[in-house]
Structure formats: C-alpha cells, structure tokens
Amino acid sequence: MSKTIAPAAPVHEVRTEEDIVTRPGVRKVLAVSRIVIGFTFLWAFLDKLFGLNYSTPAENSWLNGGTPAQGFINGIEGPFAGFFGLFANPFGDFLFMFALLGIGIAMIGGAGLRIAAVGGTLLMLFMFLAEFPTATTIVDGEVIRGATNPIVDSHWHEALLLIIAAVTLAGDTWGLGKWWSTKIGKHTWLR
DSSP states (O other): OOOOOOOOOOOOOOOOHHHHOOOHHHHHHHHHHHHHHHHHHHHHHHHHHHTOSSSSOGGGSGGGTOOHHHHHHTTOOSTTHHHHHTTOSHHHHHHHHHHHHHHHHHHHHTSSHHHHHHHHHHHHHHHHHHTOSOOEEEETTEEEEOOSOSSOOHHHHHHHHHHHHHHTTGGGSSSSHHHHHHHHTTOGGGO
16 A cells, blocks of 8 residues: 655745845845835824824824824815815825824834835825825925926835835845744735
C-alpha cells in the first residue's frame, strides 16, 4: 500500500523594503518622508478634532460641534460644487476625519501603507477637484485667485509621498511594516 503525498502548500515569499531599496540611506529618507506625511494627516485630524487654533479655532472643533468637512465643502465654488455638496453632512465629516486619522496612523506606524496610499490619493484627488481651478491660494485665511500653478498643487505632492511610501515598502524602516507582513500572510494588498 503506497501513501499518496499531498502537494506542499505554495510558499508565500515575503518581500521587504531591502529587496526594493538597496541603499540604507535612501531607506532612512523614505522612512522620514513617510513619517512626515503621516504626521501631516494626523495633525490635520487633531487640529480639526480639538481646535488647536492652527487651521481650526477651538470654537469650531469637531468636539465643540464644528463640521470639519462641511465648512470646506460649503465654500466650494468650482464646477464640482454640486457633487461635493452630497458630502456636506455629518457622514461626510465622519468620512473625512476617519480618513485623516487612518492615513496618519498607517503612515506613522508603517503598516497598511497600500490602503493608506489609495485612500489618501483619492482624498487628495477629491480635494484637488474641489478647489479646481487651482489657481488660488490662501493668505491670512482669505482665498486669493492667481496662484503660481493652475494644475499642480500640494495635493499632488502629498499623494505622491503616500504612493512612494507604499510602493517602496517604506514602513519596514522605523515602522511596523516587516512585523505586519508576517501577520497578513498572502494578503499583500494589506501591506
């Protein structure tokens, strides 16, 4: 009587940042960039939640009944104002705040960078479209028409930093990326 040997389960090869970025100095620059963009999102969340008097006065904080997304949405004058008006409600505020918090934590922690990059890029795209045409800037709280570039603005830069962190697995350096990769197994889209 012969025993049938079952085929071995496929082994999932875990890729690390070192496989993609071979120079240690570059990995450190990517880690710093990841943490900085993460803190940018986390700070926006904290400022809007508590009203730290940077872009949000204390009396307009979310905890004091402020509406973090609605205030921005109600000021949209561009061609997409009608579409974004659909989010001028408490659900829109929740989505916006959840996105800021989730992206900030993921980037600072170094785990879930792909989801944060996709979500953050969508958020930046929506904010770009909401301000379209982008030839505007804010000076002392007032919108001034005539910024230096009508196409590329800081939303593009932020989206690219999120994407770069995700595709280079920048969470492996000074973050939880390697540990997280052992927890998600073959579900690399969660990386």
